Amino acid sequence: MTDAALSAARAERGYWQRNQQTLAPWLFLAPGILFFVFYVIYPVFQSFNLSLYEWDGLGAKEYVGMRNYEDLYWEFKDGDAFYTALKNNVLWLFLYLLAIPAGLFIALFLNQTVTGIRLYKSLFFFPFVISQVVVGLVFTWFYDPAFGGLNLLLGWFGMGPINVLGDEKYVTYGVIAAGLWPQTAYCMILYLTGLNGVNPEQIEAGRLDGAKGWRMLWHVVLPQLKPATFIAFVVTIIGALRSFDLISVMTGGGPYGSSRVLAYYMFEVALSEYGFRMGYGAAIAVVLFLIMLCFIAYFLWSMYREEKR
């Protein structure tokens, strides 16, 4: 082909041909972006807007400005429902993180070559596979004050029966413990895959330098597991903030509202049988969103920093 023919062909190519490379990815992304904008971004702003209204979902909306937030503030000050929910959310955030070290140690324990290790691994992973509803039911029976396994166990040691899910002092810890069971399994799997990628030469070098046990773990193995730790941290924090199903199955927020978290409280006031204060629910959702935003911003920022390096 001659030069003249080539330039003629280039001139004939339209806008589409010239920009195909840059446009194609956007076209492929377009449906996804469209749905994301319509079903995720737009509703976020809708919630913001709705939180300024009072609405039962049926009649007319009434603009009330910041009153829903004021009500939340007073509930917080009086130590009422919102305070309990917020406090429980904080408890969830911290205690749920126990899943990370627990998962790490199970992973280290299972990271060996013994006959049948695959079976043990899958057994440890099992709680993550079954539904949260099932986990909740199993633990509800386990905690049952009359015939539950826990009180049977305590009885052998001569300790009195405790009503875990019916006592405001224990109920949140009881539900978190149930949540830790599958979450630990999840972190374990993350670490198991991470351990596959640990460089044996570095272990060898560490051993030559006399590192053993905890020092080996802390200075040689853990730094190499950093990506796994990061992901485990992200999924656990998010899991803690969106805890809902276990509470719904195990206690329904009770007794007298002492095991509620923000997500469940929002559901209760806005969507449950006795609720339908849409604006108030939206205000709670906004608070939850802002809390999540802090964490998500931090995660995105640290990921961005990592990639730049």
Add this chain to the structure above:
Amino acid sequence: MTRLKSMMLGALAGTTMLAGAALADGHGLKGDLKIFSDMSNPAPRAVMEGMVERFGEMHPDLNIELTVIDREAYKTQIRNFLTADAPDVANWYAANRMRPYVDANLFEDISDIWEGQLSEELASTKGAMTLDGKQWGVPYTYYQWGVYYRKDIYEELGLSEPTNWDEFKANCQAVLDSGKKCFTLGSKFLWTAAGWFDYLNMRTNGYQFHADLTAGKIEWTDERVKATFNNWKELVDMGAFIDDHTAYSWQESLPFMTNGDAAAILKGNFAVAPLREAGLDDSKLDFHQFPAINGDVELAEDAPTDTFHIPANAQNKDNARAFLKFVVSAENQTMINSGDALGQLPVNSKSSVDDDKFLKEGFAMLSANSPGGVAQFFDRDAPAEMAKVAMEGFQEFMVKPDELDRILAKLDRARERIYK
């Protein structure tokens, strides 16, 4: 289908001649009838399907479409389908539970079919179906509440049915002394405790007080409310209720009674079926009315009523009206409330009550020994939001009876916000 014909049919519906007459004359309804029902438990579902089948036989040209929705899910779905895709007939509950839909103009005013005969036959439940002086639906079943007790345990201890508060407490003390608990209770889902509040409150202050309190006209910090709670506190302080009731649903609380660890339960008649299944026959299980506490107030009972309504956006309202009249007809009421169907009380006074010990006692109690009035239930008489807050308060009170003042202050703050 003209309006006139449907009225004529309606007039006939009260009589037992309806089925024969409609078939013989060939006057069937035409068109469609779309029904959404929450009768999803096995027995109610069979009843609903049976009613549709019989109504269909009477009107061969009518195309009936029945959708049965899970009873719990229905409570939230009704909000959507009443506005968006309304059926012609829908289930719901009586009294204040209708209020949101009546206020939002989503239920049809059906005072027209209540005129005359129906008002006489359904007199006992008319009040529960009336809001703002109009009727918004028809009832199809109701049931009594009361104390179901272990007859054998009472006999063993030489106790008889209490007729006043002192006997009630003395009985309880005797049961406690024998190493058992007086009452089983599962307050995990809150409303069971509201049954106790309703009875203690109506016995202490009477029916009108109950109505005013649930209507938000009385402060929760009122001395009379405190009197109710003080009576309750006597029972709580005695240790009358099983331990750890906050951890159980009402179904989970029944084994305490069937095992003989607790002597009685305050519950609706729906508790009879599971108790019988667990092995308590009529020689071991009996019923008594909650006794008087304050001699000056008339006895009043809780008798929750389940209902049918016509959504305001329905397409085939004439057909729907005919179906509602069919539902409340004496013959159909006898049939669907019999022991092998719903096992509850018919709403039509011309129906016959099934030959069942508890149904008979309940029917006699509600028709003859409830001069004060018939309440629906705390969470049906009070607005849903208030009910939720208050029932949490009841549960909290039962665990921490000494913090009554704080709990009542909280309830009153909620009252000020909810009833504006």
